Amino acid sequence: MGSAAAYHLARRGVRVLGLDRFGPAHDRGSSHGGSRIIRQSYFEDPAYVPLLLRAYELWAELAERSGREVYRLTGGLFVGPPDCLTVAGSQRAATEWSLPHEMLDAAEIRRRFPTLTPGAGDVALYEAKAGFARPELTVAAHLDLAAREGATLRFDEPVLEWSDGPRGVEVRTARGSYTAGQLVVCPGAWAPALLTELGIPITIERQVLYWLDPVGGTAAFEDHPVYIDENARGQQIYGFPAIDGPRGGVKTAFFRKGRECTPETIDRTVTDREVDEMRERVIQLLPALSGPAVHTATCMYSNTPDEHFVITRPEGYANVTVACGFSGHGFKFVPVVGEVLADLAIDGVTHHPIGLFDPRRLVTT
Ligand SMILES: Cc1cc2nc3c(=O)[nH]c(=O)nc-3n(C[C@H](O)[C@H](O)[C@H](O)COP(=O)(O)OP(=O)(O)OC[C@H]3O[C@@H](n4cnc5c(N)ncnc54)[C@H](O)[C@@H]3O)c2cc1C
Numbered sequence: 001m002g003s004a005a006a007y008h009l010a011r012r013g014v015r016v017l018g019l020d021r022f023g024p025a026h027d028r029g030s031s032h033g034g035s036r037i038i039r040q041s042y043f044e045d046p047a048y049v050p051l052l053l054r055a056y057e058l059w060a061e062l063a064e065r066s067g068r069e070v071y072r073l074t075g076g077l078f079v080g081p082p083d084c085l086t087v088a089g090s091q092r093a094a095t096e097w098s099l100p101h102e103m104l105d106a107a108e109i110r111r112r113f114p115t116l117t118p119g120a121g122d123v124a125l126y127e128a129k130a131g132f133a134r135p136e137l138t139v140a141a142h143l144d145l146a147a148r149e150g151a152t153l154r155f156d157e158p159v160l161e162w163s164d165g166p167r168g169v170e171v172r173t174a175r176g177s178y179t180a181g182q183l184v185v186c187p188g189a190w191a192p193a194l195l196t197e198l199g200i201p202i203t204i205e206r207q208v209l210y211w212l213d214p215v216g217g218t219a220a221f222e223d224h225p226v227y228i229d230e231n232a233r234g235q236q237i238y239g240f241p242a243i244d245g246p247r248g249g250v251k252t253a254f255f256r257k258g259r260e261c262t263p264e265t266i267d268r269t270v271t272d273r274e275v276d277e278m279r280e281r282v283i284q285l286l287p288a289l290s291g292p293a294v295h296t297a298t299c300m301y302s303n304t305p306d307e308h309f310v311i312t313r314p315e316g317y318a319n320v321t322v323a324c325g326f327s328g329h330g331f332k333f334v335p336v337v338g339e340v341l342a343d344l345a346i347d348g349v350t351h352h353p354i355g356l357f358d359p360r361r362l363v364t365t
Helices: 002-011 046-066 085-096 106-112 135-148 188-194 272-282 331-347
Strands: 017-019 036-038 071-073 076-080 102-105 123-127 131-133 152-154 159-165 168-173 177-180 183-185 203-212 226-230 236-239 250-255 293-303 310-312 320-324
Touching: 002 017, 002 135, 002 183, 002 331, 036 046, 036 331, 046 085, 046 135, 046 331, 076 085, 085 123, 085 226, 102 106, 106 123, 131 331, 135 152, 135 331, 159 183, 183 331, 188 293, 203 272, 236 272, 250 272, 272 293, 310 331, 320 331
Parallel strands: 017 152, 076 226, 183 320
Antiparallel strands: 036 131, 071 131, 076 123, 102 123, 159 168, 168 177, 203 250, 203 293, 226 236, 236 250, 310 320
16 A cells, blocks of 8 residues: 555656665565456446556556556356355446346356355355456556656665644655655554554454465466455355466465454464365365465455454644555555545545545444
8 A cells, every 4th residue: 555655646747755664565464365356247246446446447456557466357247145245245236337247056156166066055246347356566556656756765764753734744764864754654564553543443363374385286366356255154265266377276365254453462373273264165166276275374364343444644643544454355546545644645635546545444432
């Protein structure tokens, strides 16, 4: 989010200083692991759809300007019982916004996608425009373009403190102090530490990514849709095509099956038990994924109580803009969030619909 904000701000001709506690496109926050699902039939809430439509335009622009394959459209299947959130919610968003989609019954899913074995009563919404983004490439592309537009980017420079006053903001880092007219804070899992005084309730959750070696090789998964599958208990898993070569496995994960942590306390070790649990669940839909894990990784979600984002100019801070609490589903919005943050920092307002992300909804008084 910060790299996209730096790019959109620099592009509009303002002077930008970008600061990160780690190196560019690192693996210690929430934006690593090779792939992120992008989709438009948004079961979380149809209110996200206009932002997604703009995000897709900006994804295409980012790919073109950076010359990198930051995303790929593979088609996406959102599978489960007809009335579950994944299916009914996606259908609601698709219908409300007239998004192209198809509804498939279990037999049709099996016929068109032979890797999949949905339950007899399951159905799927198929969206041709779904696919995946590449998080590390996306961050690198935004940083490159930001630098090209004149932004100064500093890495391995943690912000220790910030304050807002009548003459602008002051930021103290491990290396020095800076003053600026405006501050944009996109701290990911460090939001509880860096934004304590704003009182935004965010819980950090450890999540695990699994790359399983398919029986019969990766060939059947190379030209494969992304998927989200919900079972009768409401548990969602998701996954990707094979994009890491014949030995790279196929990536899959539980959506929202985490343990609370902090960036300091997260346990980066993934146990055999966790791998077994993932494999047992995913082979219900994709029996070929019964092979060993070739790789695993951990990543953090920053969850708000209602799982909607926080994007705001907080009350009482005239020169500060904040984006946090992306609750495990923010990546597909990265380019449009950059645009929104530039609007808010430069103009104080945005024409994009961000009412859902006002943190005042989370304050219980
Ligand atoms: C396992 C997993 C799977 C996901 N899958 C999807 C998906 O399929 N689709 C989707 O849309 N979204 C997905 N997401 C969510 C998405 O990746 C996140 O919402 C998004 O990456 C959050 O970006 P961010 O910029 O808020 O956080 P980050 O990318 O973590 O960036 C925060 C940055 O702030 C820096 N920072 C923090 N504190 C300081 C400080 N004091 N000083 C200087 N710098 C600081 C950090 O170093 C970091 O670089 C997934 C997330 C995870 C973890």
